[in-house]
Structures are given as structure tokens and as C-alpha cells.
Amino acid sequence: MRALTWQGREDVRAETVPDPRIEEPTDAIVRVTSTAICGSDLHLYGVLGMYLDKGDVLGHEAMGVVEEVGPGAARLNVGDRVVVPFGIACGTCWMCTHGLMSQCETTQVRAQDKGAALFGYTKLYGQVPGGQAQYLRVPQAQYGPVVVPDDGSPDERYLYLSDVLPTAWQAVEYAHVPPGGTVVVVGLGPIGQMSARIAAHRGASRVIGLDLVKERLAMAQRHGIDVIDVTAVDDLEAAVRDLTGGRGADSTIDAVGMEAHGSTGAASAQKLAGFLPDALARPVIEKAGVDRLAALQTAIQLARRGGTVSISGVYGGAVDPMPMMDLFDRQITLRMGQANVRRWVDDLLPLISGDADPLGVLDLRTHRLPLEQAPKAYAMFQAKEDGCIKVVLDPR
Incomplete structure (x- = not known):
């Protein structure tokens, strides 16, 4: 079969590469x-x-037909x-039955002291072959795969159940937005x-999205989100306070992570670590703390x-600095x-599933390309070129 390899x-x-087998x-x-x-x-x-x-x-967002x-x-x-x-979760262990499928005790990667195994995501998470391929072996299939209607609708109606939608739903759940509350979303990627x-x-009552890419800001606006171009304001905190009754947002969501813009020193450290031999690079990533914290600092x-x-x-x-005094003083909850x-x-x-599409799932993908063009797609996505927000690959 054809597959995208690192x-x-x-x-x-x-x-x-060889076809997967039971x-x-x-x-x-x-x-x-x-x-x-x-x-x-x-990453x-x-x-x-x-x-x-x-x-x-590679790849951990996939759907298809059971063969x-x-x-x-x-x-x-x-x-x-x-x-x-x-x-990858079993559905029956203590963690799964308590709603913590990402900590599944059946597939936990204990050798790396990590949670449940993931598709296509390094030795840290089990080195399970991923879904950017023509065929995928799915372990724990007695529980994991979600059967969706074979109703002739485009895959993009259901594909994002693999990651984007549950990750976003949990982000909002964990944000604990009070009824009629205000939310700031830092980063308007998928x-x-x-x-x-x-x-x-x-x-x-009010959702404010922050980004610096005009296509991402425009997409959010199409769905009724108030947006702020972070490159166009001198005082971001003041701008958000103006929109949130002077207090700041009830809840904020960091939807960016370790590769945030605005963390120049950490970006250089990440690149340097990438050029080290693996045996030296792993402790640098795990112990020295080379994340780019601009998004998290903004959310806080x-x-x-x-x-x-x-x-x-x-x-x-592991040891990136956190503003503990500020978090404690302002009684901030992190989840x-x-x-x-x-x-x-x-x-x-x-x-x-219905025609109403209240979450606008059919307005997320910006590019659909053959699997053979995945190298081009990765480079485009990383550089945020050609209005790229979400790429779907077609392995057929």
C-alpha cells in the first residue's frame, strides 16, 4: 500500500509499505x-x-470502510x-469506564510513562502505524471505531470525529464557561x-477568537465569532477587557500549544534540539523545557x-516557567x-448527522489533496500558505 512516512x-x-494485517x-x-x-x-x-x-x-485523523x-x-x-x-482505548478498564479514555490502562505506553497509545505518534505513544495511508490496522476495534451513516455525505461531515471535534468539545467542557459567559479562544486553527x-x-454570550492569519480570522467571523487580529492591537489585554465588561474573559482556551508565534528564543531552542542526536535531543525536550509559551501566557x-x-x-x-504567583493570586483554574x-x-x-450542520463541519477543510501530494501539503500547512487551515488527504 501507499503511506506517508517520516x-x-x-x-x-x-x-x-507492507499492507497491515490482523x-x-x-x-x-x-x-x-x-x-x-x-x-x-x-510537531x-x-x-x-x-x-x-x-x-x-504518520497520521491520526482517519476514516474509511471496514475491510x-x-x-x-x-x-x-x-x-x-x-x-x-x-x-487507542479498550473501553472496559478503570480509566475508560471513568471517562478517561486517553489514559486507557490497557494501551498505556508504560515504557515511556505516557497515557494511551496514539496512531502515528512516535515512540512516546506506542509507535503505532498511522492513518495517512491506504489501509490502517485498528487495535481495540471492539470499542474504538465509530460507525457513522453511509448516507452519501462527504467524509468531512464525519471525519473530524477522529480528533478535531472531540478535542474542541473537551476544550470547551474543561473551560467551564458559566451560562451566558465569555470565552477567548487563542489560535484559530482547526x-x-x-x-x-x-x-x-x-x-x-460572547466568543472572541485571536489569531494573526487573515484567512483564519475570516473563517471564524463567518460563524459569528468576534475576532481580534493580534498584530493590529497595541494592548491585547485592554482590547479583551473592553469586550468583557472590564474584567477579562470568564474562560480562555489555548488552542495553539508548543509552536506558538511570538516565542523566538524557544523556537530557536526547538530547532537546535531537532539537529541533536536522538539520545541527546530527548532529554533536552523532556527536561530542559523548550516550548514556545506565547499562547499559554496569553490565555492566562x-x-x-x-x-x-x-x-x-x-x-x-518539563520545566518551562509558569507564572505561579499570578495564577495563585488571581485564583485561576487550569484544566x-x-x-x-x-x-x-x-x-x-x-x-x-443532520442537514442543519450547526457546527459548520463542512466549512473547515480548505484543501483536499491526493496522498502523494502530502509532502507539499505539510509544507503549506506549516507555512500557512494559500489560505491553508485544514488539509484532508485522499489515499485512494
């Missing part, structure tokens, strides 16, 4: 019909190569149209776009006293974590 820093290639009774094989590039994939593309081997298959089912995954049928959650729309759908700054900061952006460093995908599917599926 070959080195900012070097991904479509190659021919290895455990609870496996299924899915023929991938659509697979997306996530902002987290850019692998540019920063976290020390945890990858040449030839690793083969192991005897322990008999709830699925050959021909089912399914979305594959990016985290997660930020959907976080803003979900916050508005769930009753926030813009929350009102007693407010909540929800972090959905991915961070990697964060990898999305517990299956926990939120029942809330989301009714919203995306």
Missing part, C-alpha cells in the same frame, strides 16, 4: 477514504523527530463506514475554529480573576489533557 526533519514522503483478535483493517493533517503532526514534522524512526507511518474484522471485534461488519479515534463554534453553540493573561484556562494545545517541555474521544461522541454525532 524520513527526517521536515522530510515526509509517500512510499510503498495481529490480535480485537483488530480490524480499515480502507482509508479520508485522512487529515493535524497541527500536532507538525513531528519539525520538532519531535528524536522520537521517530525513518519509515514510521476485515478480527474475531474479538465482531460488533463491526465488513463494509461499515467508520471514523477512527486518534487515541481546533480553535471548532472550539469557538462549540462555545457559541453551547450558550456563551486574558482570563478574569477566578476564571478558567483550558489547554488543548500540546506541550512537550488540560488529551481528548477522551469516545466520551464525547454521543454529544457530537447528532450535531453533525
